[in-house]
Amino acid sequence: MLVSTYALTRLHLTFGIPTLMLVSYRGDFGDGNWWGSSVGRVTEPVLRGLGISYEVVRSADEIPGAIRKADRSSAASLLPTAILLGFGSVGGV
């Protein structure tokens, strides 16, 4: 998602393009990978700086409902939304 900030700003926010982003929230609280920690600290501040609404999910059960809400919010606002797949929500180490 951080790599996409230019495209999000120049394209999605400029034209108003509804887009639902599923974002792997590396560096979330509890993530034991050293290479994710700096990414995790800036992920939410970057989304807030871009003005993109988001929700953090921390269990797989929360994902379907979060997708429904994010899709509806994107369609209503004509802006991107994000779901941060936090520690414990999906597999992996």
Added chain:
Amino acid sequence: MNLRHEYIAALTRELKDEIIVCNSGGVQDDLYSAADREANIYGPGVGLVCQVALGLALAIPERTVIALDGDGSLLLNLGILPVLADQKPKNLFVIVFDNGVYEAGGNVPTLASKGTKLEELARGAGVQGVTVQTSIEDFVTDLKAALSHDALRFFVVKVKPGRVAGAPKTISGMENKFRFLRYVEQTLGKNIFQPPTQRFTGGKASDR
């Protein structure tokens, strides 16, 4: 070597209902002056032209989508080339105008003017149908064949820096988006804008 707007004029004379995604800067002035159309999208962003065109080609297979990109824009985001090679939509036609400079930034040289060959990058990525165009006459001949050809096409067109004189400014991105989407809805019968409250009516009550 010809100017880009001379190629644009030749292109627009051959157009029917093709969708065009056009790079920012002088090329959008060239296109807007030659043929402003509801099927045109101007300036999605430098480094995002082929990307948007690819998405539209996949989403709207009924129409040919033409990307009018530039050397500086393509070089900014080269990761699109292997993606084009992999996806290779039959209805996508990429035209990269290579003038060797970032024209809108004051004619600052791009790396395409220092030995980088865009056509070799595209071929190396696995893109099929790559040709280099150096004259209007050959371009018109190849263009007619390409517009009726059912495969990904990729032209690198060598041009001199320079844009059409006295061009009016294009419409804003927001107006452009709505105009384009309404055009697609009306001509292709697609329902793009759905009321938000009618989306995903299933699921838990707390999610509705």
